Amino acid sequence: MAFTIAKLADAGGVGVETIRFYQRRGLLDVPKRNSGDGPTGGARRYGQDDVRRLRFIRSAKTAGFTLEEIAELLRLDAANDRARARDLASARILALDAKIAELQAARASLSRLSKACARQQGGPCPILDAFAGD
Amino acid sequence: MAFTIAKLADAGGVGVETIRFYQRRGLLDVPKRNSGDGPTGGARRYGQDDVRRLRFIRSAKTAGFTLEEIAELLRLDAANDRARARDLASARILALDAKIAELQAARASLSRLSKACARQQGGPCPILDAFAGD
DNA sequence: CTTGACTCCGTATCATGGTACGGAGCGTAT
DNA sequence: ATACGCTCCGTACCATGATACGGAGTCAAG
Structure with a gap:
């Protein structure tokens, strides 16, 4: 249930670099580091929810949404903005x-x-x- | 019947820069200059055939061919290569x-x-x- | 015989959606 | 405890299909 970035990439059918790219674009968030006992802290861990988001991104792309729009959809989901979601x-x-x-x-x-x-x-x-x- | 590049662009529903771009990519050829009486010669002139090609390019793009493939299709047309055309x-x-x-x-x-x-x-x-x- | 619109050409820049690289750091198995 | 593999992060680069820019030339009208 706790994925490293490589496992998440596998589960989502994308590459590790793609995950990081999506994080930079605000489609996925960057979890806290695991254990902050070193100068930089440990590796970040991902969960089932991230897999879900990743799969959503894939499907939404297929549907022709741009990454920009997908980022918005993810925000709408969090905000439960039904009207805007329906419009999109x-x-x-x-x-x-x-x-x-x-x-x-x-x-x-x-x-x-x-x-x-x-x-x-x-x-x-x-x-x-x-x-x-x- | 003799188009300047701007008229050709209009007729094909694209921009002038797009025409030049297609020429660089080998999708359209570059006609001879009109009158070579200056250091650089006059403007180039285009014909109905160029309009046809331009429209073909548009449709072929819509069909999902890449510009690379479209360039090949245009060559096949010239060479009358039926088999390869059919395969594509x-x-x-x-x-x-x-x-x-x-x-x-x-x-x-x-x-x-x-x-x-x-x-x-x-x-x-x-x-x-x-x-x-x- | 100049002005303005257009052309030519090379090169630069853009948008989209990634993919790659390189030098650190960290963590687990031997 | 040390080596191997993974992670982190910034930055660079890629492909595709355009689109923009700038300086020089040309052409036609006034």
Whole structure:
């Protein structure tokens, strides 16, 4: 239940440097050092909660949130700011719908291109016009 | 029918600097100067074909190709390399399908989150768990 | 025949999201 | 008690896709 930074990185599927990067960006906080009996103190320890946050960050990135926005979402969670959270979610849903439609159109174009280029020789394989009409 | 770089940029919906950037990256070629009667020659002129390429670049980017890959596609078009073009298209279709599925899952999660956070007070608004199960 | 808009080109800078390096310190197993 | 591996931290660097800057040249209108 107490992770070193390397274990946390493993559990979250990221690298150690990424953890530190997220800490600098305010997405993860930096726990107190373990035992302050040396000039610099011991290693920092992480818990299950940090794993949760890390996984949230991964998913939120996939959803298209920027790290900046993810930092805000994490603050909203702490503050229990439902309204703002809902707004961010709604805005992202709209953006996702647009993005999905865009990708589906691109997919259709590529599918057409692929078919056209299938015939060995003869017939067109108009790469430059693949997206005509998009 | 003869564009200056600024007109080309307009027609392609990009900035002048972007055109030059694409030229450096080999996505667009650099036409000969117009009239070589000065120490440096006149301005370069662009045609409808450049507009076509520029639009292709835009669409191909949307489809998720990198500029590197787009440069290759443009070369393939010139070389009429059907097989390779088809391979690139197929690979991209697979990647697009994966991406679309991912975005749809994210959308569903956000939709759930948005609903949960809708109720003013009472009930959960579990931002951190929004993507649980993804 | 000058002014103003545009071009050319090299180089620098930006934003995003990391990844790497290097010199300390610390802690655990042998 | 000493060596090995991990940690800490600052700083530097990377890739991608642009975007900006500055000085010089050019061109067309007034």
